[in-house]
Amino acid sequence: MKVVLTGASGFLGQYILPFLPENVLTLGRGHGNDIQVDLSNDIPKLSTCDFLIHNAGLAHRVPKTKEEEELFFKVNVEGTKNLLLGIDALKSKPQSIVLISTVAVYGLDQGELISEEQIPNPSTPYGKSKLEAEKLLSDYANKNNIRLTILRLPLVAGSKNAPGNLGAMISAIKRGYYFRIKGLNSKKSMVLAEDVGRLIPTLFNKSGVFNLTDGIHPTLMELESYIAKFHKRKIHSLPLQWVKLAGKIGDRVSAFPINSYRLEKLTFSLTFDDRKARYELLWNPLPVIGNLDLEKIER
Numbered sequence: 474m475k476v477v478l479t480g481a482s483g484f485l486g487q488y489i490l491p492f493l494p495e496n497v498l499t500l501g502r503g504h505g506n507d508i509q510v511d512l513s514n515d516i517p518k519l520s521t522c523d524f525l526i527h528n529a530g531l532a533h534r535v536p537k538t539k540e541e542e543e544l545f546f547k548v549n550v551e552g553t554k555n556l557l558l559g560i561d562a563l564k565s566k567p568q569s570i571v572l573i574s575t576v577a578v579y580g581l582d583q584g585e586l587i588s589e590e591q592i593p594n595p596s597t598p599y600g601k602s603k604l605e606a607e608k609l610l611s612d613y614a615n616k617n618n619i620r621l622t623i624l625r626l627p628l629v630a631g632s633k634n635a636p637g638n639l640g641a642m643i644s645a646i647k648r649g650y651y652f653r654i655k656g657l658n659s660k661k662s663m664v665l666a667e668d669v670g671r672l673i674p675t676l677f678n679k680s681g682v683f684n685l686t687d688g689i690h691p692t693l694m695e696l697e698s699y700i701a702k703f704h705k706r707k708i709h710s711l712p713l714q715w716v717k718l719a720g721k722i723g724d725r726v727s728a729f730p731i732n733s734y735r736l737e738k739l740t741f742s743l744t745f746d747d748r749k750a751r752y753e754l755l756w757n758p759l760p761v762i763g764n765l766d767l768e769k770i771e772r
Contacts, residue, residue, distance in 0.1 A: 474677070475522040477567075479556065480529030481506065485573060487633050488670035489528060498522070501529060512552035517559040524677050525567040527556060527610070533577060533599045533637065542598040549602035553609050560613075569620040569677045570610060573669075576627050576662070576684065576745050578604040583741030585660070589625070589682050589749055607682075620680040624669070627686055627745055630761045631666030632769035639663075643770055646700045646708065655710040657693055660742040662686040665765065668758040675754065683750040689760045690744040696762060703767045 474494065480486045481499035490497065498520055500508040510517040512529055531548035534541075560566055577600035578593040595601045607623055614621035630639055645651035664685050672685070691699075701708050716736060723732030750756035 474524055475520070476524045476526070477508075477519065477522045478526045478528060479512065480527075480573075483528065484532070484631065484633065485629060485666055485669065486528050488631055488666040489526065489673050490670075492670045492674050493526075512555050513548045514551075514555075516555045516562075519559045519563055521563055521565050522567050524569050524571075525560070526571045526573075526673060527553065527606075528573045529556075530573070530603070530606070531599070533575065533597075545598040545602040546605070549599075550605045550609070553606040557609065557613050566617055567619060569622070569679075570614060571622045571624065571673060571676050572607060572610050574607055574623050574625045575600065575603050576625050578607065578625065581743065582738055583743055585742055585744045586746040587684075587744070588746040589684055620678070622676045622679050623682045624672075625682065625684050625745075626669065627662035627664060627684075629666050629669065630663050630765050632766040633666075640770075642697070643700055643767070646697065646706055647704045649706055651697070651701075651706075651708055653694065653697055653708045653710045654716050654739065655712050657713065657739065659740055660690040660692050660744050661696075662690050662744045663761045665759055665761055672754065672756060679754060681749075681753065683754060683756075684745040684747045685750055685756065685758070686745050686747045687758045687761045688747060688751075689762065690742075691760075691762050693739065699762045699765075700767060 476493050476497040477500060478486065478489060478493060478497055479500045481490050482501050482503050482505065498507040500506055500510060500517060502509065502511045508517055508519065529552060531545050577597060578595050579587060579591050580594040580596040580600055581587060593604050595604050610621055628639060642651065664687050669685060697708055716731065720731050720733040720736040747756060
């Protein structure tokens with residue numbers, strides 16, 4: 474089977490690649506890729522393949538400027554359009570495509586065990602751009618009789634350059650300047666990057682939209698304690714009221730580490746239901762806590 478993987482050198486791509494056949498073709502901007510191209514600007518010259526995994530894209534971050542907002546659409550939407558134009562030029566199209574998407578398409582800041590039946594209503598440029606990419610691929614797959622699997626991921630945990638808020642938390646705890654918010658027991662869905670990578674090769678004959686989580690949805694305190702215990706650090710607590718006051722300062726001073734929006738996201742539980750994946754894909758992940766290899770994380 475001939476396989477093409479986009480975004481192979483990205484955070485998640487590093488976990489997907491080892492589970493694919495040795496003759497897999499990688500597509501990306503870097504010199505080490507078999508097909509070197511910037512999808513946001515150019516149409517790729519693809520080789521015929523049976524299975525295409527579209528993992529390339531701009532990951533979640535809070536945009537600070539209009540240009541940063543537009544970059545999500547340039548990379549995630551225009552990049553997908555160019556990929557589809559590249560597929561269109563092939564004499565024989567892939568039989569199956571997997572799209573790596575996100576739970577951000579639901580547009581929710583709180584909720585528990587949200588299923589794939591939830592109507593997407595993204596509220597951020599990142600979520601909006603990923604939903605557009607989903608729609609582009611869904612329309613194309615339907616018109617061309619291609620099997621399409623869309624994986625909607627929450628926070629993805631891995632030891633290879635841990636991204637975003639998780640990486641920042643690990644770094645702060647390791648260095649001893651992390652403070653816990655007293656009384657905060659909100660739960661968050663997350664998933665091990667390695668488990669996602671292990672699942673990908675099994676999806677060739679599948680189709681549908683699936684949430685993936687570790688099924689545990691740990692509390693913030695459980696995650697903090699796991700990291701602190703490994704690094705032998707004590708975490709000091711701050712009263713929630715103090716942090717709320719700090720958040721109001723952050724609303725006015727952009728360089729401040731906390732603001733009301735970030736605090737609100739920390740305060741509420743946000744978990745997703747992965748029972749559909751467990752039933753249809755035989756998804757059987759490991760818990761993040763206890764299996765995230767903290768020793769390999771360089772922060």
